[in-house]
Amino acid sequence: MRKRSVSPDWFRQEPPRHSYRAVFKWGAAGRFHHPKSGLIRLLQAQLGWTAETWRPRQTGVAEVRAARPSRLAPEQIERLTAMVTPENAGQDDFARVRYAHGQSAEEILQLRGELPAPACDLVLHPRNKQDVQDIVQYCHAESIPVTVFSGGTSVTLGVRPAHGGVTLVMSTHMRRVLAFNETNQTITVEPGMFGPEYEKYLNQAPEYFQAGRRYTGGHFPQSFEYSTVGGWIATLGAGQQSSYYGDAYDLVISQEYVTPTGSFVTAEFPAAATGPKVNDIMKGSEGAFGVLTAATLKIFRWMPANTQRFAYMLPDWPSAIATAREISQGEFGMPSVLRISDPEETEAAVQMYGLGSPVAQALLRLRGLHELKRCLLIGQSDGQAGFSRHVARRSKSICRKMGGLWLSGYPVARWAHGRFLDPYARDDLFDMGILIDTLETTVTWDRLEKVHSGVRKFIKARPRTLCLAHASHFYLQGTNLYFIFIMPMTGVEEYRRFQNGIIEQILSHGGSLSHHHGTGKLMGPWMEAHLGAEQMAVLRALKRHFDPRNIMNPGGTLGLDGGGVLGRTK
Amino acid sequence: MRKRSVSPDWFRQEPPRHSYRAVFKWGAAGRFHHPKSGLIRLLQAQLGWTAETWRPRQTGVAEVRAARPSRLAPEQIERLTAMVTPENAGQDDFARVRYAHGQSAEEILQLRGELPAPACDLVLHPRNKQDVQDIVQYCHAESIPVTVFSGGTSVTLGVRPAHGGVTLVMSTHMRRVLAFNETNQTITVEPGMFGPEYEKYLNQAPEYFQAGRRYTGGHFPQSFEYSTVGGWIATLGAGQQSSYYGDAYDLVISQEYVTPTGSFVTAEFPAAATGPKVNDIMKGSEGAFGVLTAATLKIFRWMPANTQRFAYMLPDWPSAIATAREISQGEFGMPSVLRISDPEETEAAVQMYGLGSPVAQALLRLRGLHELKRCLLIGQSDGQAGFSRHVARRSKSICRKMGGLWLSGYPVARWAHGRFLDPYARDDLFDMGILIDTLETTVTWDRLEKVHSGVRKFIKARPRTLCLAHASHFYLQGTNLYFIFIMPMTGVEEYRRFQNGIIEQILSHGGSLSHHHGTGKLMGPWMEAHLGAEQMAVLRALKRHFDPRNIMNPGGTLGLDGGGVLGRTK
Numbered sequence A, B: 001m002r003k004r005s006v007s008p009d010w011f012r013q014e015p016p017r018h019s020y021r022a023v024f025k026w027g028a029a030g031r032f033h034h035p036k037s038g039l040i041r042l043l044q045a046q047l048g049w050t051a052e053t054w055r056p057r058q059t060g061v062a063e064v065r066a067a068r069p070s071r072l073a074p075e076q077i078e079r080l081t082a083m084v085t086p087e088n089a090g091q092d093d094f095a096r097v098r099y100a101h102g103q104s105a106e107e108i109l110q111l112r113g114e115l116p117a118p119a120c121d122l123v124l125h126p127r128n129k130q131d132v133q134d135i136v137q138y139c140h141a142e143s144i145p146v147t148v149f150s151g152g153t154s155v156t157l158g159v160r161p162a163h164g165g166v167t168l169v170m171s172t173h174m175r176r177v178l179a180f181n182e183t184n185q186t187i188t189v190e191p192g193m194f195g196p197e198y199e200k201y202l203n204q205a206p207e208y209f210q211a212g213r214r215y216t217g218g219h220f221p222q223s224f225e226y227s228t229v230g231g232w233i234a235t236l237g238a239g240q241q242s243s244y245y246g247d248a249y250d251l252v253i254s255q256e257y258v259t260p261t262g263s264f265v266t267a268e269f270p271a272a273a274t275g276p277k278v279n280d281i282m283k284g285s286e287g288a289f290g291v292l293t294a295a296t297l298k299i300f301r302w303m304p305a306n307t308q309r310f311a312y313m314l315p316d317w318p319s320a321i322a323t324a325r326e327i328s329q330g331e332f333g334m335p336s337v338l339r340i341s342d343p344e345e346t347e348a349a350v351q352m353y354g355l356g357s358p359v360a361q362a363l364l365r366l367r368g369l370h371e372l373k374r375c376l377l378i379g380q381s382d383g384q385a386g387f388s389r390h391v392a393r394r395s396k397s398i399c400r401k402m403g404g405l406w407l408s409g410y411p412v413a414r415w416a417h418g419r420f421l422d423p424y425a426r427d428d429l430f431d432m433g434i435l436i437d438t439l440e441t442t443v444t445w446d447r448l449e450k451v452h453s454g455v456r457k458f459i460k461a462r463p464r465t466l467c468l469a470h471a472s473h474f475y476l477q478g479t480n481l482y483f484i485f486i487m488p489m490t491g492v493e494e495y496r497r498f499q500n501g502i503i504e505q506i507l508s509h510g511g512s513l514s515h516h517h518g519t520g521k522l523m524g525p526w527m528e529a530h531l532g533a534e535q536m537a538v539l540r541a542l543k544r545h546f547d548p549r550n551i552m553n554p555g556g557t558l559g560l561d562g563g564g565v566l567g568r569t570k
């Protein structure tokens, strides 16, 4: 019999109007996906918690107060408001706070504290490129800071208006399709379009655009439902099928920008030998160079009938790494989803994906696949039917050769089903005083294990702390490492110190400062040391060119300037 | 019976020492590959030439004279010479002219004129990064122009020292392997390494590096034998197997640069979300930002046994385009070689690849494949055995569906055999007063036919002019177009006007200024209009940052500055 776990008394109300909770709660106000019982059992066992400790606290239901009144002059507010019409401007505390926050643990902890909160001075919802141009020009003339907010799912303080000023909300109106080109397999959209909308237009291209086929954008970050095309590009995001479809960097064919010193659109050539590519230079600029107002992206044939799924249990972490490397370097095409979980994450997955039954456990052990050694690999292939079959066949054969036990495609289906729902559970854990957060990095194959063990060691040195890690975006030369850590913690300062420590460990062992979350104002303080003074000087030269008065997302973005009062420091 | 063609009286001597011919002759001094009889027959038929007109002229056998003496001060020459040691410095006319010339038709025509030739002031052969640093620092302090010469196969006046100064020859000493990393599948080399050397190290990795496997770099430009890794990166080149392996832009993981304002090396991460990528910003900088002193590139498993080849004759140009597009967008992996020839190039290929016999001709006609309508497609797939087979199978099935006639793999083998030899024949044609040159561009699928027909119309408006065109580098969104034109012509000014006209046609019909030849000083004058003022301003901001005194490859490179006396104008 499966052990039944406690069902904690989750906080189940919609966030009160204008509350702190309405700022930080994930997703739709009335939608909840509480932690699965597997996860709860794990937390009970590992964190030593009992049913009694599961009581909601710091739920942030109080009404939002901004830390200070707007500092813009009435004349400035009037002029800016007129540009977008009054119904598209917000000056109240709630609007000013709501659009000043992303989804980092730091911001969530602060909001739950119900203290007067960081706020911009004026929220504007531009209706089109012309509005953006008017606003940016005016703010440039008046030296008013401009921060761009799109989906607001940044986990790196990307949308924090460190010096106040105007926040432009791109996702209210600027979410239209501008062009669909089936011949070139591209779509041009405004940057505020959310993931599901984007995918809907492509999947239903015959209905929307009289296209001959159905398409997919191939970009599925875990934040898919609430992040936008513009945010993906601005932060250099990566979706869960990036190993086949590519990262956001690879997907963008051309872009239109409005900057303080001018507007331009890059040409739609898939390649060209006409010097350094301005289209690529703008990617990842995180709102510090200008505002992305349109983007043309690659699209792919959508053929869900061809999807193949597979999952294996491998003997240990080294064999899981070797398997993933052989798949990545095998030159038979790439699976779209490929994910290897380290031993601790594997145990969590065993609980959550229905492999935790005594029978299954005994079977695994019988095959020499032991707890806290064994590693889960899940994969999915896509593309043309024969291609997808071949990729799956080859991948499976490699898994088998490395001693993997076939687990059917079921765990992948489970994973796929829950992949956009898991963020909802984060709110529940925070309600219970349990902090869950992630940090991620890129590693070359030869440093993977060094970074993994070094970072893990640091995290696990903290008592009662879970550390689940996986690699899920693969390249010929390496992969990413994604660390999830879970522990009882509610103090902002305590968390900052802990988080800083992890970042230092990642860097000192040879990982990159970020694989797909961007740097925002969170990673800013490490940028100079990470890239080196010469390369930071290149980014600063670009910054000076586009934004000589430092009005675009100032206060630490990309480490281009200092953090200021609201900025982040090490 | 096959019609026997004349065998012209080719110029068969090695270039005299220190002659103009020694500067421009392709490849090894004693090596010749005269035009195939198929090409000669074609020229006879199309250009109306007879055996009597085949007489070598303007062969450039006179001894080189530089247009002017060196303008560097004796003290400067002494200091610079000491940096590399005297044996690595050249001041004589031949050295100064030889390393001031690439392989553009314009340069070749000028050299054949045996007039006093453009020259740099001093040739230096740096031995290592330190030498490069010393030289660049000194030249920066003294405001002496620095031009980088590597393989010298530039066809865009890339190595022309428009303002004299120092020319750095990278390919003399700086051609070593610095690191080989089998785990990450990367190799780090100095930039002066030639194609065959690079490929030899990789193919023979077990012998050189005790590697477990054999590798390939996957980059095979037609200039492969005499171009270098650094040149590929600096000009954003593309090899003949780029559709699978990627362009030079895609192959480069990290780089080391020496610039007037500092030196740096970019990190070896296969991806990262830490802002705009300085590694990518430097690619394609054509020596105008600094000197590339080391590069780490992706390598691939070398599995020649898995190569599959196929060739088809398609009914017409639209069906050839549709076939290539379906292959490129079919999502079953890409062939490494894919090339579609337009009707005129197809007729040339029919002659040259042994399809010209009366029997073959009759057979083709019988199948409805008529002269000057039918189009040749050749392809090759590589990679893991099953992958390569699948790519070939799918490609073939698409060819058949589009009405293609299977021609076996023989034409591909013929093409592969001759692909690095054809450039030798260029010297022979020029000897006969026949100019052969090429221009190339990128097109999206929806503009392919517009650019093709527009440019062709312009070229064919000139009497007695062959125009062969093909597309050979494929992407989801489009391809390149490569125009070869052949006509009797010897005048530099006449040619410039004609070439300018073609460039204008490419641009006015919506092609890019270059797909893989770079821009050099030849395309410089069109850059501003092509990219637009705002994007040129970005490149100029970078230029100012790296090279505030404009010493690096000045005189029109990338259109960053004016052409000056030796520069190119429209």
Ligand SMILES: Cc1cc2nc3c(=O)[nH]c(=O)nc-3n(C[C@H](O)[C@H](O)[C@H](O)COP(=O)(O)OP(=O)(O)OC[C@H]3O[C@@H](n4cnc5c(N)ncnc54)[C@H](O)[C@@H]3O)c2cc1C
Pocket: A102, A103, A147, A148, A149, A150, A151, A152, A153, A154, A155, A158, A159, A170, A191, A192, A220, A221, A222, A223, A226, A227, A228, A229, A230, A231, A232, A233, A234, A235, A236, A237, A238, A239, A240, A285, A286, A287, A288, A290, A291, A292, A293, A423, A516, A517, A518, A520, A553
């Ligand atoms: C639960 C959760 C899961 C996540 N999973 C993933 C994942 O799997 N993969 C991944 O890549 N990321 C992930 N993220 C991070 C985040 O979703 C991404 O960074 C996303 O790309 C941000 O998009 P957004 O529209 O929310 O942008 P925002 O958060 O609104 O903005 C992000 C940054 O981009 C700038 N910006 C946005 N739009 C523009 C524009 N039009 N012009 C100029 N600058 C602009 C902003 O100023 C800000 O600096 C996750 C986040 C959460 C909370």
Ligand SMILES: Cc1cc2nc3c(=O)[nH]c(=O)nc-3n(C[C@H](O)[C@H](O)[C@H](O)COP(=O)(O)OP(=O)(O)OC[C@H]3O[C@@H](n4cnc5c(N)ncnc54)[C@H](O)[C@@H]3O)c2cc1C
Pocket: B102, B103, B147, B148, B149, B150, B151, B152, B153, B154, B155, B158, B159, B170, B191, B192, B220, B221, B222, B223, B226, B227, B228, B229, B230, B231, B232, B233, B234, B235, B236, B237, B238, B239, B240, B285, B286, B287, B288, B290, B291, B292, B293, B423, B516, B517, B518, B520, B553
């Ligand atoms: C017959 C023929 C066929 C060709 N076929 C192809 C083809 O198929 N594909 C293709 O892409 N190109 C082709 N080209 C063009 C040419 O070969 C490429 O541009 C090649 O990449 C140049 O390499 P290189 O070593 O000869 O460079 P060079 O000609 O020596 O230099 C080219 C440019 O790069 C700069 N440069 C070189 N090395 C460095 C360095 N270390 N640091 C900074 N700047 C540097 C130079 O200053 C110059 O501006 C062909 C040329 C010819 C003549």
